[in-house]
Amino acid sequence: xxxxxxxxxxxxxxxxxxxxxxxxxxxxxxxxxxxxxxxxxxxxxxxxxxxxxxxxxxxxxxxxxxxxxxxxxxxxxxxxxxxxxxxxxxxxxxxxxxxxxxxxxxxxxxxxxxxxxxxxxxxxxxxxxxxxxxxxxxxxxxxxxxxxxxxxxxxxxxxxxxxxxxxxxxxxxxxxxxxxxxxxxxxxxxxxxxxxxxxxxxxxxxxxxxxxxxxxxxxxxxxxxxxxxxxxxxxxxxxxxxxxxxxxxxxxxxxxxxxxxxxxxxxxxxxxxxxxxxxxxxxxxxxxxxxxxxxxxxxxxxxxxxxxxxxxxxxxxxxxxxxxxxxxxxxxxxxxxxxxxxxxxxxxxxxxxxxxxxxxxxxxxxxxxxxxxxxxxxxxxxxxxxxxxxxxxxxxxxxxxxxxxxxxxxxxxxxxxxxxxxxxxxxxxxxxxxxxxxxxxxxxxxxxxxxxxxxxxxxxxxxxxxxxxxxx
Ligand SMILES: Cc1cc2nc3c(=O)[nH]c(=O)nc-3n(C[C@H](O)[C@H](O)[C@H](O)COP(=O)(O)OP(=O)(O)OC[C@H]3O[C@@H](n4cnc5c(N)ncnc54)[C@H](O)[C@@H]3O)c2cc1C
Numbered sequence: 001x002x003x004x005x006x007x008x009x010x011x012x013x014x015x016x017x018x019x020x021x022x023x024x025x026x027x028x029x030x031x032x033x034x035x036x037x038x039x040x041x042x043x044x045x046x047x048x049x050x051x052x053x054x055x056x057x058x059x060x061x062x063x064x065x066x067x068x069x070x071x072x073x074x075x076x077x078x079x080x081x082x083x084x085x086x087x088x089x090x091x092x093x094x095x096x097x098x099x100x101x102x103x104x105x106x107x108x109x110x111x112x113x114x115x116x117x118x119x120x121x122x123x124x125x126x127x128x129x130x131x132x133x134x135x136x137x138x139x140x141x142x143x144x145x146x147x148x149x150x151x152x153x154x155x156x157x158x159x160x161x162x163x164x165x166x167x168x169x170x171x172x173x174x175x176x177x178x179x180x181x182x183x184x185x186x187x188x189x190x191x192x193x194x195x196x197x198x199x200x201x202x203x204x205x206x207x208x209x210x211x212x213x214x215x216x217x218x219x220x221x222x223x224x225x226x227x228x229x230x231x232x233x234x235x236x237x238x239x240x241x242x243x244x245x246x247x248x249x250x251x252x253x254x255x256x257x258x259x260x261x262x263x264x265x266x267x268x269x270x271x272x273x274x275x276x277x278x279x280x281x282x283x284x285x286x287x288x289x290x291x292x293x294x295x296x297x298x299x300x301x302x303x304x305x306x307x308x309x310x311x312x313x314x315x316x317x318x319x320x321x322x323x324x325x326x327x328x329x330x331x332x333x334x335x336x337x338x339x340x341x342x343x344x345x346x347x348x349x350x351x352x353x354x355x356x357x358x359x360x361x362x363x364x365x366x367x368x369x370x371x372x373x374x375x376x377x378x379x380x381x382x383x384x385x386x387x388x389x390x391x392x393x394x395x396x397x398x399x400x401x402x403x404x405x406x407x408x409x410x411x412x413x414x415x416x417x418x419x420x421x422x423x424x425x426x427x428x429x430x431x432x433x434x435x436x437x438x439x440x441x442x443x444x445x446x447x448x449x450x451x452x453x454x455x456x457x458x459x460x461x462x463x464x465x466x467x468x469x470x471x472x
Pocket of ligand 1 (some may be wrong): 048050054071080085087090225252253255258271316390394397398400467
């Protein structure tokens with residue numbers, strides 16, 4: 001057991017008592033809301049969802065198929081889903097980490113890693129070429145070890161990363177402490193390539209502006225309530241009208257989908273985040289962190305933590321909560337038990353920062369599927385397609401997934417044509433109430449495995465053998 005077993009105390013709760021209950025990234029002047037779609041609208045391509053997947057799809061559709069008339073609808077506002085609530089770690093991995101890729105498609109990992117690195121480079125060049133200021137930095141990401149067992153695992157992972165073209169460095173206790181001074185982290189693995197940090201809402205807003213400059217019409221507060229085949233191709237109904245489109249791309253992530261194949265395979269898992277006030281120079285000095293990397297723990301239940309451009313620390317993760325029935329409800333975005341736990345473990349990791357306050361607290365819904373990365377499909381004779389299921393690592397992969405979704409809809413040559421990555425689907429979750437029971441049992445066994453230094457029991461080993469899992 002490495003994290004404190006003691007419960008959160010009054011000081012922990014006080015640290016976030018005045019925090020605004022909203023994502024830090026969204027708490028700034030934003031572009032004026034685009035008007036909802038009303039009456040009858042026509043489009044060649046309708047993209048549903050104004051997160052990073054939908055925005056990249058709209059941008060790429062116009063850039064790569066300039067003859068298409070593209071409309072994007074978003075049920076709330078741009079970036080109001082996971083894309084405006086995440087940690088801003090932008091990774092090259094398309095498969096939720098090399099280990100997960102190796103466990104599923106060992107023969108395709110080399111190709112997928114290469115495509116992932118190219119995708120990340122394409123995001124960087126796009127951001128630079130179009131002047132999107134999203135505080136993008138490339139300091140790499142460090143996975144920390146808190147036990148000998150975790151450090152041994154990181155030792156093996158260095159070789160894997162290097163084998164697939166990454167630059168990585170194993171940090172022993174002393175080296176780790178000089179990167180980030182915590183009494184709890186006794187080693188680390190610093191992946192120096194393929195890992196960036198961004199401000200996700202600045203990226204969303206920049207992409208929305210770019211899409212509009214390319215001719216995409218964006219409608220916010222426009223919820224798709226259903227769709228049916230029609231003479232136009234597909235007619236999508238919304239609260240105030242209908243949209244006739246030749247093709248539709250669903251980029252709706254964890255939100256309830258009208259498509260059964262998605263509903264069976266995606267569950268919304270809520271993840272929680274605290275954002276600190278800006279640290280003073282003395283506070284930064286007290287913890288080191290001179291290289292300003294992104295960090296995460298290497299246990300199954302993990303935190304992620306990163307600095308922001310204005311000198312705060314974002315600290316999130318660990319709990320991964322599934323609520324019975326699998327809905328994304330506004331109420332689920334706040335969870336005091338999770339915030340108290342986050343604060344408690346933050347001060348255990350950084351006792352030097354006692355007294356620091358958190359300015360924002362929020363949650364978000366992760367579109368978890370049992371293989372932990374995006375999957376694709378079409379229905380209605382190939383007129384409706386989807387790219388969903390990023391499972392907590394979609395900030396970078398969203399651009400790639402958007403491209404693959406368009407490949408399927410428009411029958412284009414895809415970089416992943418013929419791969420199991422594209423062809424196969426994650427195993428569905430069972431229906432309720434079994435779904436809730438199975439997920440709670442899995443969460444419970446994951447926590448037990450972490451308490452036992454990572455040793456997986458019978459239930460988790462069985463899931464591993466079946467290629468099933470639960471992650472965030
Ligand atoms: C707390 C948290 C932390 C995370 N941290 C990271 C991280 O550090 N790095 C990383 O790579 N990934 C992270 N992720 C995951 C990442 O945010 C997503 O994978 C990524 O943003 C891609 O999002 P998306 O566009 O697919 O989904 P979303 O951003 O959720 O977009 C889906 C959009 O579709 C809209 N929508 C849904 N249904 C309808 C409908 N019927 N009609 C109209 N609109 C609809 C929603 O309103 C929403 O805006 C995190 C997620 C969460 C929640």
